[in-house]
Amino acid sequence: MSQVRLRFSPAPTGFLHIGSVRTALYNWLHARHVGGTFVLRIEDTDVARSTQESVDQIQSVMHWLGLEWDEGPYLQSARFDAYLGAARRIVDAGGAYECFCTETEVRERSEAAMREGRAPGYDGRCRELTAAERAERTAEGRAASIRFRTPDEGRSTFTDLIRGEVSVEWSTISDFVIVRSNGTPVFFLANAVDDLEMGITHVLRGEDLIDSTHRVLALRRALGRDDTPVYAHMPLILGPGGAKLSKRHGAVSVEEYREAGFLPSALLNYLALLGWGPEDGREVLTPAELIAEFELERVNSSPATFDARKLEWLNGEHIRAMPLAELVSAVLPFARARYATRLDIPRFEKAVSLAQLRATTLAQIADQMAFLFTADHDLEIDASSWEKLESVERAADVLDAVIGFVEECPWTDEIDPRAVIEMLGVKPGKVMHVIYTAVEGRSQGLPIFAAISMLGRESSLYRLRAARARL
């Protein structure tokens, strides 16, 4: 029975960022790899910014991705008593104190200190207040926050599984607030208390939290615990150009990838590869294979740039590896959203099997076969494909020949008009796109012989004649 316990603890203040998903994934992978427990904890101590909608969305995204958790979700907003009690104990032990400075006062003094070349941060004004002084301020109507007293000297050091020893001078970390003046606990406190009480043994999170670890560790000690969980700070995911990954680089929320037709398994696969790789160098991996291969020790320490192209390639690989029946049901919602009324299932299944080899997203598959479920007179002809068609010298002859052929030929699964094109003295390969454009609406798509067959004689002729007439 494994004692290993990990948690994913997002703040519900917006959509789930792709970087957060990677964090969730690594926690989940390690938990599953070692047979540990994966806990979901919602860090909603900032009541003003947290929303129920976001809490719901986090869960639905994780379900969709298949990142199932074993415990939770625990809401920190429901555990304020525990945090406040812990804060009380630290105050009683002298590790923290009531601070009556307002946020603005602290900021102004900090900025002034920086201007004068001194260290910024809290100046410790309320550190040694007597009981009488505190009473006086309370009488003035000032609300108190609780500030944790950080050591004045020495270093804080912890061992990071990915980076080795991480160390910082205590003098650069000033006393920090653990309970706001409105009585609500702050992240550092809630995080320390929960990791302690929930028996978290491994903390995997983004590198942006590396500095906060010193504070959390100090709080643990103030709470009487000397043991340290295993920490591993993962490199951040950057956008193209090395800047922070943001909207302008494309989709940053999982929902957007879902809507664009990416598979959960491909997204997981790609995200896993961003900062980690299996020992044998394989790159296309199922979730089960990821679990089997995942090694925390092999996670990289340098940030990775998100590359949408590689994700697309991987998605194509996953699509191709999928059993047809599964793919059919995965594409169905996309088809319904596009042409629900004309959809016919047997033809749809056949078309999916043809599209499987030639698409990188589910949306693309649905788009590629749209011509099958569009009324003949509604077929839209792609502009550049039409241009290409017009540039073919004998396009009219080709269309006439194919029309003649389709009118007469015996109907099979493959309507192959190459022979009549060849009789024109034209190389079929050179003008194939003319038929594609006429029948499918664009020069590239599902194999045309099967497409014509599926469409039927009448529809095919209608489209070919329409193109011929338009020339």
Added chain:
RNA sequence: GCCCCGUUCGUCUAGCGGCCCAGGACGCCAGGUUCUCAUCCUGGUAACACGGGUUCAAAUCCCGUACGGGGUGCCA
């Protein structure tokens, strides 16, 4: 400003002192297969940030510089 972390092809990476004048993958380019395109196959392009050490030997260890990222909040 101060503190912390990082730096191998355009991108993701292999490499943890000799097997590396650096391997794989995506992308890109060229050729082949094929019903155009795509898939698939073959080949090609391209990197150890810089400067000092340590060592018989460094992409790998140490120091410095440069660059990038993060933190410096009564956000998480």
